[in-house]
Amino acid sequence: MRNSRLVPPDVGADLAAATITTLFREHHGELVRLALLMVGDLPSAEDVVQDVYASLHTRWGKVAAAESPLPYVRAAVLNGCRTVLRRRGMARRVGVVHHATVRDEALASAESEAILSEDRRQVLAALARLPRRRREVLVLRYYLGLSEAEIAAVLGISGGTVKSTAARALAALARDLGETS
Amino acid sequence: MTWTEERLQDALHASAGRVRDDRLRPLPVLEPRAEPGTGPRAAWRGWLVPAAAAVGVVLVIGLVMAMTGGPRSASRNGSTTASGAPVTAASVPRYYVAFTGSIENQSVAVHATATGAVIATLPGPKIAGGWAIGNALAAAPGDRTFYAEYQVASGVLGQTWIYRFSILGSGSVTPMTRIKGGVISDATGLGNAADLAVSPDGRELALIADSTADLSVYTTSYADTIIVINLETGEHSVWQGGMARAGKAFMIANLSWAADGHSLVFLALWCDGPIGVLGIGTICSGADVSRGYRYTQVWSLSTATRGGALNSGELLLTQSARYPAIAQALAGPDGSDITAVVMSGRAYASGAWQNLAIDHISAAGGSLLGVDYHRNNVPVAEGVAEEIGLTADPSGRYVLLTYPGPGENHIGWIGGGKFHPLPFAHYDGAAVAW
Numbered sequence: 001m002r003n004s005r006l007v008p009p010d011v012g013a014d015l016a017a018a019t020i021t022t023l024f025r026e027h028h029g030e031l032v033r034l035a036l037l038m039v040g041d042l043p044s045a046e047d048v049v050q051d052v053y054a055s056l057h058t059r060w061g062k063v064a065a066a067e068s069p070l071p072y073v074r075a076a077v078l079n080g081c082r083t084v085l086r087r088r089g090m091a092r093r094v095g096v097v098h099h100a101t102v103r104d105e106a107l108a109s110a111e112s113e114a115i116l117s118e119d120r121r122q123v124l125a126a127l128a129r130l131p132r133r134r135r136e137v138l139v140l141r142y143y144l145g146l147s148e149a150e151i152a153a154v155l156g157i158s159g160g161t162v163k164s165t166a167a168r169a170l171a172a173l174a175r176d177l178g179e180t181s
Numbered sequence: 182m183t184w185t186e187e188r189l190q191d192a193l194h195a196s197a198g199r200v201r202d203d204r205l206r207p208l209p210v211l212e213p214r215a216e217p218g219t220g221p222r223a224a225w226r227g228w229l230v231p232a233a234a235a236v237g238v239v240l241v242i243g244l245v246m247a248m249t250g251g252p253r254s255a256s257r258n259g260s261t262t263a264s265g266a267p268v269t270a271a272s273v274p275r276y277y278v279a280f281t282g283s284i285e286n287q288s289v290a291v292h293a294t295a296t297g298a299v300i301a302t303l304p305g306p307k308i309a310g311g312w313a314i315g316n317a318l319a320a321a322p323g324d325r326t327f328y329a330e331y332q333v334a335s336g337v338l339g340q341t342w343i344y345r346f347s348i349l350g351s352g353s354v355t356p357m358t359r360i361k362g363g364v365i366s367d368a369t370g371l372g373n374a375a376d377l378a379v380s381p382d383g384r385e386l387a388l389i390a391d392s393t394a395d396l397s398v399y400t401t402s403y404a405d406t407i408i409v410i411n412l413e414t415g416e417h418s419v420w421q422g423g424m425a426r427a428g429k430a431f432m433i434a435n436l437s438w439a440a441d442g443h444s445l446v447f448l449a450l451w452c453d454g455p456i457g458v459l460g461i462g463t464i465c466s467g468a469d470v471s472r473g474y475r476y477t478q479v480w481s482l483s484t485a486t487r488g489g490a491l492n493s494g495e496l497l498l499t500q501s502a503r504y505p506a507i508a509q510a511l512a513g514p515d516g517s518d519i520t521a522v523v524m525s526g527r528a529y530a531s532g533a534w535q536n537l538a539i540d541h542i543s544a545a546g547g548s549l550l551g552v553d554y555h556r557n558n559v560p561v562a563e564g565v566a567e568e569i570g571l572t573a574d575p576s577g578r579y580v581l582l583t584y585p586g587p588g589e590n591h592i593g594w595i596g597g598g599k600f601h602p603l604p605f606a607h608y609d610g611a612a613v614a615w
Contacts, residue, residue, distance in 0.1 A: 021208070028202070028208065032205055033200050034197075036197060036199075037197060042199075045200075046206045046350065047349070050206070050208065050347070050349050051349055051351050054353075120191065120196065123189055123191075123192035124193075124196055127192070139193065142186065142193055143193040170185055170186065173185055174185040177188070179184060179185055
């Protein structure tokens with residue numbers, strides 16, 4: 001079996017690896033938090049980001065071709081989150097408890113409980129009940145503070161769709177929370 | 182901004198604010214460019230089905246073990262130790278790694294703790310015309326990244342090479358990559374004396390090294406150096422010397438990080454030289470070890486000094502009537518304690534002792550804080566101090582005990598005062614970490 005570890009890497013590959021590594025180091029926390037808000041537990045969020053990081057090493061050309069790598073990476077993280085949520089949905093349907101769900105209970109520590117007030121938990125629960133696209137738009141807008149154009153770039157949709165999706169999502173959230181306009 | 186928007190923004194930031202950057206699992210170290218079809222994704226696809234099956238079995242067995250597991254502390258007087266929450270099957274690290282394969286081709290097997298199933302096997306370095314033997318393994322905080330130390334030689338030149346690999350979220354495992362600063366020249370075969378330990382912040386790696394190129398079976402200078410590698414820069418800090426005693430052989434038998442990450446804890450061992458390098462364990466020579474000279478001390482070294490003499494640190498514990506033979510010693514989980522394998526009772530001519538205990542000892546004064554595990558009337562074949570191993574996860578809470586037996590070796594974790602065998606198909610005594 002060929003042992004690639006003993007073969008000196010070429011300069012281009014080194015540069016790609018260094019660029020990806022720098023990007024992830026600078027945005028590691030942000031990406032994990034984004035994933036956490038989508039999947040709900042830290043171990044799964046870290047798994048998603050690590051998987052994206054690993055997968056980008058094998059297709060750096062695609063990332064490099066993007067105008068700005070960060071939206072591409074954010075999109076990849078959201079895509080990874082969708083996969084996790086899809087797997088959980090399938091597991092629930094066949095009656096298997098996902099191990100991350102088991103760990104969720106452990107993670108619902110006293111510290112987390114103290115930090116998240118009842119009101120915040122209600123808001124997050126209502127957010128979790130929104131359709132996936134609406135939830136993503138709201139998290140990108142109100143957590144990362146992205147503009148409509150930036151959200152459009154991450155999700156691969158038009159600015160107009162971002163605007164209408166955000167409006168509908170906020171209205172649904174307000175209804176779910178029992179707010180009156 | 183509407184009230185809904187304000188509430189949403191507040192809730193999102195509060196939820197995300199629970200994540201601390203300094204506690205995030207480190208990113209895995211990856212090859213610069215994976216070949217098509219050989220990358221982590223491809224590997225993941227390859228064993229998706231068995232991995233999924235393993236996860237299912239892990240869940241079932243984990244739940245059953247969790248229901249039957251008890252509290253860790255089982256002190257002699259019935260009190261509890263100060264080591265925090267109970268250690269149960271559900272709380273121990275999810276993976277352990279072990280060297281496997283022939284001596285010329287030692288791979289690292291990644292096992293699921295609950296079942297013992299091998300979820301990946303990583304080939305070791307291939308040396309043209311030479312060999313690479315696995316010396317030691319260590320886990321980084323987070324239960325996902327591991328380090329492997331190999332003794333490599335081509336001709337007469339011996340070196341130690343250190344590699345790193347990670348288990349990704351999907352369960353795939355990255356290839357081993359040699360770390361920056363991971364080549365140590367003029368190293369001899371450390372064998373079971375090798376020890377690796379990752380700092381609590383995951384940024385430094387400490388190892389036992391050797392100042393001599395003496396490859397003879399018996400030596401009086403062996404495993405007498407500590408090196409700390411800065412994993413970001415590759416820079417080495419070296420501690421050596423200051424422990425010599427006339428006519429005695431000296432070696433470092435254990436190495437670990439204190440919980441605060443500012444100091445190292447090591448077990449210093451002197452005996453009637455020379456020290457036997459080969460075989461299981463590294464033993465003081467001579468058949469009658471019990472009546473020969475064997476002396477141990479536990480020391481701590483501040484890493485802020487960035488090198489120096491081994492005796493520049495602080496003496497924490499010495500062998501005494503209370504602790505007749507300290508077989509192994511690691512920094513404890515609380516930062517002010519030591520976890521030690523202490524042998525006591527009758528000493529036999531073979532070097533075996535009658536009783537074995539894993540004691541929790543105060544690093545300030547040496548008082549006994551509690552007993553995690555004890556076993557009286559140990560069979561002679563299983564009670565030789567130099568052949569007993571103790572290793573811990575990076576937190577120091579989850580310890581693995583190894584000891585030889587007639588015809589087989591044993592390895593297990595300690596919880597609820599009991600020894601829980603790791604589900605190995607066959608444990609051959611190779612280095613293990615979790």
